[in-house]
Amino acid sequence: MWCLSLMTVLLSACGENADFRYSDFHPNLTIDNSLHLDATLASGMNALSPGIFVIVQATNKGGAYYFTFQNNQGLRSEKRFTAIDVRLQNQLHMGMNNGVIVGYGNLDNPSIFFAYDQQCPNCFDYNVLPVKNFPLAFDGYGYATCRHCNRSYNLNTDGNIVKGQGGKPLTRYRAATTGANGILRVN
Numbered sequence: 001m002w003c004l005s006l007m008t009v010l011l012s013a014c015g016e017n018a019d020f021r022y023s024d025f026h027p028n029l030t031i032d033n034s035l036h037l038d039a040t041l042a043s044g045m046n047a048l049s050p051g052i053f054v055i056v057q058a059t060n061k062g063g064a065y066y067f068t069f070q071n072n073q074g075l076r077s078e079k080r081f082t083a084i085d086v087r088l089q090n091q092l093h094m095g096m097n098n099g100v101i102v103g104y105g106n107l108d109n110p111s112i113f114f115a116y117d118q119q120c121p122n123c124f125d126y127n128v129l130p131v132k133n134f135p136l137a138f139d140g141y142g143y144a145t146c147r148h149c150n151r152s153y154n155l156n157t158d159g160n161i162v163k164g165q166g167g168k169p170l171t172r173y174r175a176a177t178t179g180a181n182g183i184l185r186v187n
Contacts, residue, residue, distance in 0.1 A: 115175030
């Protein structure tokens with residue numbers, strides 16, 4: 001009887017209602033900013049500047065890959081992939097549809113380094129073909145908004161919905177940084 005009770009508890013913990021903090025999708029993004037020295041990317045990787053978030057994407061121009069960076073303070077930049085970047089980004093998984101948002105939240109002490117998918121979790125479905133794009137746009141206050149469903153999410157507080165009808169919070173990834181001009185890892 002004891003074994004049956006234990007199995008019931010274990011199986012219910014893995015059911016539909018189980019709450020997992022991180023996504024099962026793994027972008028496997030690694031950027032060594034000591035090679036690029038990109039100020040826009042560094043702004044989101046700096047623990048001394050919480051509340052600044054950066055969208056990281058990849059683009060292809062004339063057969064060459066570039067990182068594009070945009071922060072919620074209006075800075076934009078791009079850097080061409082180095083040979084190391086090509087090796088590290090072997091499958092170009094920059095989120096579910098080419099975009100992750102990274103930065104330190106400004107409401108915890110010490111700040112938490114967050115990484116989110118750039119797609120709205122309530123509108124985007126990775127398994128539906130054709131893939132439709134529902135990217136989030138953000139503002140200088142740390143809110144990301146979907147133009148399709150009009151939900152707003154707080155990037156500083158684990159991606160919870162702060163405006164609009166209920167639903168899922170932002171898709172969150174495991175992430176770490178070694179500092180502004182260091183290494184960014186999102187998986």
